Amino acid sequence: MTTTEELVAQVNKILDDIGIDMMGLFENLDIPVLVFYLNRNLEILREFEEELSRRVGETVPSVRGIDKKEKDPHIRWLYKKKHNRILALERLRSAIVAHKMALALISANYSFYLGNREIDPKTIRKHEEIKKIKAVKKPVALGRIDVLPHLAYSGDVLRLLGQESVEVREAFKLIKSKLREKGVVRKKSFRIEVEYWDKGRLRKTRLDIPTDADIESELRKRFGKRFRWRVLSYVKTKGVLINNHYTVDNLALAYAAFDPEKGPELLGLDLFRYYFLTSEKERESLGLYPDIKLCIDCHYSVFDLPFMKEKGFRTGFGSMMIIQKCEIEKMLSGKRSEISNIPNYLLGGAILYGVSPFDEKKVAELLELDLDRLVEAIRKLVLSGLHKSLFTNLEKFEKFMPKSDKAKRFLELLQG
Numbered sequence: 092m093t094t095t096e097e098l099v100a101q102v103n104k105i106l107d108d109i110g111i112d113m114m115g116l117f118e119n120l121d122i123p124v125l126v127f128y129l130n131r132n133l134e135i136l137r138e139f140e141e142e143l144s145r146r147v148g149e150t151v152p153s154v155r156g157i158d159k160k161e162k163d164p165h166i167r168w169l170y171k172k173k174h175n176r177i178l179a180l181e182r183l184r185s186a187i188v189a190h191k192m193a194l195a196l197i198s199a200n201y202s203f204y205l206g207n208r209e210i211d212p213k214t215i216r217k218h219e220e221i222k223k224i225k226a227v228k229k230p231v232a233l234g235r236i237d238v239l240p241h242l243a244y245s246g247d248v249l250r251l252l253g254q255e256s257v258e259v260r261e262a263f264k265l266i267k268s269k270l271r272e273k274g275v276v277r278k279k280s281f282r283i284e285v286e287y288w289d290k291g292r293l294r295k296t297r298l299d300i301p302t303d304a305d306i307e308s309e310l311r312k313r314f315g316k317r318f319r320w321r322v323l324s325y326v327k328t329k330g331v332l333i334n335n336h337y338t339v340d341n342l343a344l345a346y347a348a349f350d351p352e353k354g355p356e357l358l359g360l361d362l363f364r365y366y367f368l369t370s371e372k373e374r375e376s377l378g379l380y381p382d383i384k385l386c387i388d389c390h391y392s393v394f395d396l397p398f399m400k401e402k403g404f405r406t407g408f409g410s411m412m413i414i415q416k417c418e419i420e421k422m423l424s425g426k427r428s429e430i431s432n433i434p435n436y437l438l439g440g441a442i443l444y445g446v447s448p449f450d451e452k453k454v455a456e457l458l459e460l461d462l463d464r465l466v467e468a469i470r471k472l473v474l475s476g477l478h479k480s481l482f483t484n485l486e487k488f489e490k491f492m493p494k495s496d497k498a499k500r501f502l503e504l505l506q507g
Contacts, residue, residue, distance in 0.1 A: 095143075095146045095147075095176060096172070096175075098139075098142065098143055098146065099143070099176055099179045099251075100137050101139070101182055101349060102143060102179045102182070103179055103182070104180060105135065105136075106183065106186055106245045106246050107245060107360075109132050109136075109186065109244055109245055109305045110244055110247070110251075111165040112128070112259070113128070113132075113244040113441070114240075116128060116228065117239065117240040120225035122197060122201055122356075123215060123221050123224040123225075123226055124241075125193075126194065126197060126212045126215045126220055127215050127216065127218065127221055128189050129193055129194050129197075129501055130194070130212075130213060130215060130216050131216070132190055132244070133187065133190045133191070133194070134244065136183060136186055136187050137187065138427065139183060140180070140183050140184060140187060142254065143176075143179065143180050143183060146176075147177065147180050159419060160488070161174035162269065164310075166255070174209040175194075177244065181246075182245075182246035182247055182335055183246055184246070185243055185244060185246040185247075185248060185337045186243065186246030186340065187337075187382055187446065188335070188338055188341060188381055189243045189244050189246065189341050190244060190380060191243075191378060192338070192341060192342075192378075192379070192380070193239055193242055194212065194213070194236075194379065195290045195368065195377060195379045196233075196234045196235075196239065196379060197210050197212060197236075197239075199229070199232075199233040199234060199377060200228065200229055200232055200233060200234070201226045201227060201228060202226070202227045202229055203215065203224055203225070203226055203227075203267075204224065204225045204227065205220065205223055205224050206223070207399075210224070214270075222349050224413060226238040227441060229370055229462035230436075230461075231362070231458075231459070231460065232459055233361075233368060233369070233377075233379060234361055234365070234379055235346075235349075235357065237349055237363050238345040238348075238349045239345075241344060241345040241346075241348040241349050242341050243340065243341050243344055244298045248340045248344055251344060251348075253472070255347070255348055256351070258351035258352070259306075259347045259348050259351045260347075261351070262346070262347035262352075262354045262355060262430060263343045263344060263347040264343075265355050266343040266346055266347055266354060266355050266358060267339060267340070267341065267343040267449075269298055269355060269359075269391075269392060269393040269396075270331070270332060270339045270342065270343065270393060271331055272331070272391065272392065273329065273330060273331055273341060274329040274330065274331070274332065274387065274389035274390055274391045274410075275329070275389055275390055276329055276388065276389035276390065282299055283297065283298060283300055283320050283321065284297050284314055284320065284321055285297070285298065285307070285310060285314065285318055285319070285320045286318060286319050286320070287314040287315070287317060287318035288315075288317045288318070290411065292483050306320070310312050310507070311441060323432045329388060329389040330384075330391065332362075332383060332384055332391050333380060333381075333382055334382045334384075335381050335382035335385075337381070338380055338381045338382055338383070340407055341386075342358060342380070346358045347354040354367045355393070355396055356396045357396050358393065358396075359393045359395070359397045360396075360397040360408065360457075362380070362383075362393065362394065362458075363394055363397060363409055364457070364458055364459070365379065365380070365441060366386075366387075366416060366417075366439075366444050367416055367439035367440070367442070367458055367484055368414070368435070368436040368439050368440075368458060369435060369436070369439070370420065371385050371386060371420055371436045372419070373435060384502060386413060386417035387410060387413055387414060387417065388417070389410070389414075390406070390410040391410055392406075392408040393407055394408075394409030394413060395407070395409050396409075397409065398459060403448060412446050415442075415453025416423050416439065416442050416443070416446065419442050419481050421445070422480070422481060423477070423481075426477065428472060428478065429475045430475050431479060433468045433469060433471050433472065436458075436460070437460070437464060437467075437468035437470075438457050438462065438463055438468065440454050440455065440465045440468060440469075441465070441469045441472045442481075443457070444465075444469055444487065445481065445482040445484070445487065445488070446479060446482065449467065451465055451466055466491075469488070470491050473491045473492060474489050
């Protein structure tokens with residue numbers, strides 16, 4: 092049986108080899124071949140991760156830190172051994188996430204066929220079958236296939252980053268800071284606690300006051316002169332968008348290396364499109380961005396980056412549209428059968444048309460949808476009558492209403 096140190100050496104060796112081998116696969120990109128090697132690598136890495144995490148969790152002594160002045164060689168050796176084990180495990184997990192993201196990205200953009208039979212890309216494990224497998228692009232793109240060569244398949248994000256230019260490293264830091272920030276929702280009112288005297292007894296209550304109100308004046312009218320108050324809440328943090336630092340590191344490296352200048356903006360656009368082109372149920376199984384929120388309910392500045400040059404831009408512009416999309420998804424629960432002939436990605440385009448200031452051409456351009464199919468989806472939504480309960484700006488939908496009197500009467504009968 093190998094020792095833990097020998098296992099760590101094996102892990103680092105296999106990850107170095109994977110990093111070298113993967114670089115060669117992108118020189119003449121063949122999607123089925125790439126999927127085969129991703130599946131093979133992932134199977135090997137998972138076996139190593141299971142064994143190493145078991146040993147690291149059970150055999151490593153608890154050493155929180157070491158004094159810089161510590162000269163005992165035994166203590167230093169112990170600390171260094173633990174440090175190397177943890178680094179190998181972290182590197183291994185980062186590589187696994189990179190492989191999962193690559194497979195999910197390919198699966199979201201390609202369908203695979205063995206003869207006339209569609210197959211799951213996870214089943215592409217036999218080398219002799221690769222030449223018989225065809226990869227066909229799906230009608231709508233998710234994510235960005237161009238970033239595939241830049242994911243950290245070796246798991247060594249910092250070493251790969253060190254080989255890049257200053258511009259790439261700066262873009263990496265910017266993207267990472269955007270993805271690690273906590274989303275913020277600003278309340279429309281203060282939540283305050285008031286202590287006041289009532290019939291000789293000190294009482295306590297909580298109430299909401301609008302942010303633009305004169306708090307002292309409002310409380311004086313209600314409680315008289317003898318009271319004191321304090322604000323309980325105003326701004327609340329809602330957690331990070333992606334709760335997985337391996338995902339964050341891989342995304343930051345991939346987009347920064349792909350385009351140091353536009354990388355942050357492109358990532359913001361791809362994440363924005365991800366929410367509009369998929370349903371919440373689809374996002375549960377896609378795995379495109381491991382541990383990303385299924386829906387958002389607050390502002391993240393990364394969604395503003397693609398829209399900063401838009402007329403009428405304001406902070407929260409991108410986030411607000413996604414929040415409305417998530418709310419509409421919940422409103423459509425139980426009503427989806429009425430518009431079952433509209434695919435989720437086209438329904439997302441119709442929703443973006445309804446909640447945004449964009450016209451149908453701009454929506455089609457943003458989401459990379461066929462304009463004619465998007466217009467047809469909006470018309471179907473109008474015919475269902477659901478747009479009246481989903482959107483506030485109904486004027487945008489008037490041009491999609493039937494023009495002839497006969498068609499209008501039919502629509503009225505259809506909608507009850």
